[in-house]
Amino acid sequence: MKKLAFLLAIVALLIGAFGAIALTEAGQIINMPREWVFGYFEYRQWLNLLIVALAIIALYLSIRFNVLSRKLNILYGLAIIACLFFINLFAPEFWLRAQQHGAEFISVEQADQRLTDDTDIFVLEIDGDARAYPRDWMQLPHIVGDNIGGQDTVMTYCALSNLPIAFNPNMNGQKTDFRIIAQVHNNLIFTDRNSGELIQQVTGTAEYSQTELVQYPVQRMNWKAFKQLYPEGKVFDYNPTAFDKLTLKLFDTALEPHYAGEPMFPTLTMEDDRLATGEQIWGVNIGEAAVAVAKSHFDNASQFVTRVGTQSVLFVYYDELDTVAAYLVENNGIDWEDIDIDPYGKYVDGQLTRANLYSGMPWMIWSHWFPQTEVLF
Incomplete structure (x- = not known):
């Protein structure tokens, strides 16, 4: 029974650790294949159940047959909980909290008190109705929803790709609930909690059904230009927490060499030298x-x-x-x-x-x- 307890405990921990790595930035640091990340995510609910079941049995056997000390049993239980947290909650609920629903917007006059003329702005305009999304305010939410010109919209931003793309969030005629998962090949992937789909931002394509999201054109300009062009527009309002501010400082430091042409994650082909890597x-x-x-x-x-x-x-x-x-x-x-x-x-x-x-x-x-x-x- 002691050997069985050890075996079950190790298997549960390995599955959990693999998932925690796959669905966080750690997976891209070691250049984990894209197929592994998407495959784990597809079956994560079953894998969650397997991890919990194996861990419970292992802990029961450990306590019943005095395999591990009380302290080690507690540490093992905490390790399993940590794996499940990173697999399911860390990015979408704690770190990169999407605002597809409930995002707040302010007037140009209000935003002008907090933005400088050279602030980088992503602009989405539909039938004369314009929204501004300051880059610095999009770095953590990554996804911001609204209704613009009578159309449901989500602005998405991947800091690694430095890429803003706007989509109609409805897929196959159904409402969505987009959340951040991770990134592969230095580009954002997000999930629809309603359908279970995964979407690669740069392609706008759902991984499993191959549904293509309808895209809206985005123009990039500075704040001075937006004020001049769209004085009646609205501006996405983001107020970071203390933890967010710390994260943003770390982002800016880490992204500096990345934008200079040294990729943060070694997952790019880097074979085409027609332009400088960071251009x-x-x-x-x-x-x-x-x-x-x-x-x-x-x-x-x-x-x-x-x-x-x-x-x-x-x-x-x-x-x-x-x-x-x-x-x-x-x-x-x-x-x-x-x-x-x-x-x-x-x-x-x-x-x-x-x-x-x-x-x-x-x-x-x-x-x-x-x-x-x-x-x-």
């Missing part, structure tokens, strides 16, 4: 095609058209606002490079549709996820 790009991905635009290209042309697969995309750099926008255009005889397009996408004959623009991703991460990408230098 931030503006990217568009449509179907199987992708294009990345380097800052040097805007130095030569502030407005240009390029092809992304079968779609023509117009890039515009607004110098006075220091922001880039991308629009979907047709090859209908119009010389789009010479047409005056205002920052709202309007021109003399109409309104352009925005493309889903990925702004700020380091080249090492963009080229990992979109290895087929073209590059405009």
Whole structure:
């Protein structure tokens, strides 16, 4: 019975420790395969039950046959509880608390008391209704929900990828409850508590059903530009706890070399040297095609058209606002490079549709996820 108690105790602890590593940053430090992370998550509820059942039996046998001392039994029980906490609660409920529901927003005038003109802002505008999401206020929640222009929305942000993407949160016609799980290949993954799905942020695709979330275009600009363009807009309000403030300081320290081109986690291919690893790009991905635009290209042309697969995309750099926008255009005889397009996408004959623009991703991460990408230098 003593050998059985030891065996059950070790098996339970190993399964729990593996899950705690897989579903936290520790798994990416050791470059755990993406399939292992997603596979463990898919069966985590059954594995939770197995861990608890084995641990209870092991502790019963240990106490019944005096296998371990009382102190060691207590420590073992605490170790099992810690594993279950990191598997199920640490990221989504304690550390990175998503605000898909119940997020608060303030006016431009209120936010102006707390933000500086150069604050990095993610902008989501639908039918004239605009929201600003300061980067620093998105680093921990990662997910913020709202209804904008009559549409349900979630703004998501992955600090490792430096990537804001907005989605319609409804999947297959059903409401969702998104929570943060972990990251793989230096990009955020989150789960829908209602369906059990896992979603990779950079692709916007559910892992198990392969459902693609509907994406909304996001434009990145500084606070000064947002105030000028959307004075009636609203701003996501985030008030960090003392623990959050400490975490943010650690984030900023850890991300400094990462943004310089030394990936925090060794999970990227790092094979494409067309650009420096840390260079931030503006990217568009449509179907199987992708294009990345380097800052040097805007130095030569502030407005240009390029092809992304079968779609023509117009890039515009607004110098006075220091922001880039991308629009979907047709090859209908119009010389789009010479047409005056205002920052709202309007021109003399109409309104352009925005493309889903990925702004700020380091080249090492963009080229990992979109290895087929073209590059405009």
